[in-house]
Amino acid sequence: MQQTYLQSLTGGGLIGLSAAVLLIFNGRIAGVGGIVAGAIEQASPERLSRVLFLAGLISGPFLYRLCFGAWPQINVTTTTGLMLLGGLLVGFGTRLGSGCTSGHGVCGLARLSPRSLTAVVVFLCTGILTVFVMRRFGIT
Amino acid sequence: MRHLARNLLSLTAGLIFGFGLALSGMLNPARVRGFLDIFGAWDPSLAFVLGGAVVISAIGYIISRRMESPVLDATFRLPAKTSVDSHLVIGAATFGIGWGISGLCPGPAVASLSFGIPSTIAFTVAMVVGMFAHDRLFATGQPRQVLR
Numbered sequence: 001m002q003q004t005y006l007q008s009l010t011g012g013g014l015i016g017l018s019a020a021v022l023l024i025f026n027g028r029i030a031g032v033g034g035i036v037a038g039a040i041e042q043a044s045p046e047r048l049s050r051v052l053f054l055a056g057l058i059s060g061p062f063l064y065r066l067c068f069g070a071w072p073q074i075n076v077t078t079t080t081g082l083m084l085l086g087g088l089l090v091g092f093g094t095r096l097g098s099g100c101t102s103g104h105g106v107c108g109l110a111r112l113s114p115r116s117l118t119a120v121v122v123f124l125c126t127g128i129l130t131v132f133v134m135r136r137f138g139i140t
Numbered sequence: 141m142r143h144l145a146r147n148l149l150s151l152t153a154g155l156i157f158g159f160g161l162a163l164s165g166m167l168n169p170a171r172v173r174g175f176l177d178i179f180g181a182w183d184p185s186l187a188f189v190l191g192g193a194v195v196i197s198a199i200g201y202i203i204s205r206r207m208e209s210p211v212l213d214a215t216f217r218l219p220a221k222t223s224v225d226s227h228l229v230i231g232a233a234t235f236g237i238g239w240g241i242s243g244l245c246p247g248p249a250v251a252s253l254s255f256g257i258p259s260t261i262a263f264t265v266a267m268v269v270g271m272f273a274h275d276r277l278f279a280t281g282q283p284r285q286v287l288r
Binding site for chain 2: 004005010012014017018020023024028041048052054057058064074076077078083084087089092094098101102106109110111113118120125126131
């Protein structure tokens with residue numbers, strides 16, 4: 001149990017480190033939602049560096065496997081139809097709300113941004129409510 | 141030369157991010173939903189992910205404030221908007237519903253493409269469609285970032 005907490009804290013620290021080096025060296029915010037949208041939609045000189053960030057992101061679990069000899073544990077409890085709905089809402093909401101868990105959560109809270117603090121409180125509340133309602137009515 | 145260094149830095153930052161996600165437990169949708177299930181069998185461990193990430197990210201931000209410019213570029217690019225508006229609140233609320241349904245958000249969705257699990261790949265494709273839908277239909281055309 002204690003090891004679980006330590007792994008979560010260390011993993012979180014590494015996510016923060018990634019955000020810190022991206023800001024200090026490249027002057028960019030590590031918001032994955034924005035990086036995905038920018039990499040796909042904008043044919044700008046920024047595109048290559050965004051694509052490379054995403055390539056690194058996808059390689060992360062492979063590095064984990066190399067280090068620990070096994071994949072991290074993954075359990076999906078939601079049906080594919082609901083995963084599609086979830087994806088649409090996450091994608092649309094990320095763009096309308098100008099950020100996701102990384103952009104608002106990791107980077108925005110670190111900058112003490114009032115917008116990000118608002119966004120984090122709002123998405124935690126609707127996330128908690130959604131899980132509650134789904135469990136209450138047996139929706140998976 | 142600086143251009144190459146910036147690109148290599150992006151790749152490295154992405155790799156650290158993805159490894160951190162894998163280590164933290166955030167790639168497991170069931171665990172993320174367990175973290176959001178505060179009225180049920182609550183799993184508080186993922187709060188440590190956000191806690192650890194924000195502390196290190198804040199140290200990085202404080203260092204960046206003392207710098208004239210980033211090491212490998214001329215300017216910092218920070219979010220342009222500073223006031224809370226309805227788009228932010230409605231967008232974040234929508235995001236939270238999708239996050240609660242699936243247990244995935246953009247970072248873990250991209251990183252978990254490496255596992256080749258059909259339902260998380262479906263999520264990621266739908267997420268990109270959702271982004272496109274917003275940017276084609278509702279984009280304001282205002283710049284999203286300011287230079288410092």
